[in-house]
Amino acid sequence: MRGLWERVSGKRSRRMQRQIEQLTHQVHALEAFSHGSRATYMGNNRVLVKAVMAGRNFGFMVEADDRLIAPWFIITGQFEPVLTNYFIRVLKPGDHCIDAGCNFGFYTGLMGRLCPQGQVVGIEADGRVADLARDNLAINNVQENSRIVHAAICDSRDPVTLYRRIGRPGNTSMTDPGTALTDLMGEPAVEPFTVTGVRIDDLAAEMGGRVDHMKIDVEGAEPLAFAGARRTIADNPQLRIVMEWSPDQIRTAGFDLSAFLGDLAGMGLKPFDIVGTELAPLSFADLPNVPPRPGIVLTRG
Structure with a gap:
């Protein structure tokens, strides 16, 4: 009887061990191949966030407030999973990329990791946020092929006055929203600041003139960004541009929205609209009626 009990107990123990091993394998697979997060407060108003994308671990610091x-x-x-997954699908190791309005450097870091033989430039107008983006490139070990430029994307090199949203740096723009909005949102009044302008054409020239991918998210100043990118667009028929769509x-x-689309x-x-893993054609005539998107794709093809 004792031998029988030992055999039954042994089978249960082995079965349980196999279940534990299977569960552990599933947890490791989940961490390795899916989006996920762990966060640690680092002091100085910064939180370090772990993100898992395309089977790779990334680390980004964001402002705690x-x-x-x-x-x-x-x-x-x-962060913007539709656009994140789009870039994961299309970026190639040798691509040259410009991230105009890079904020804390999420896409700049992603581009730097996925394009190790290419060149990547991120541009951020807010100096404090630009410092954060620069540090995030170091965290992800992409300083050799990626850099941050502290400037405002524009159609000239003239100084630009922008308005910083306290607690919402991603909404900093060339428009003063007024106290009615900030009071409604429970925010302090905006802080105006002046920063040097930079043209995409000038940045592209520093990259040898070749740009394969460009992300433009500049809170309503997109017409100025494109006005300063005419040569880059004309010289790069392979270029894919992801532009935030917020009419x-x-x-x-x-x-004038119609003039800009013209x-x-x-x-x-x-x-094109990003629908799942496909690009769905749009028309400039219909775009004014298309609801806001984190990004639409513009190509020469």
């Missing part, structure tokens, strides 16, 4: 981007990023390790921001910044069409660009 950022109420726009940081909360969900800290909880999930995800109200463009209008609020004082630009300029894009005149550059030979065609718009």
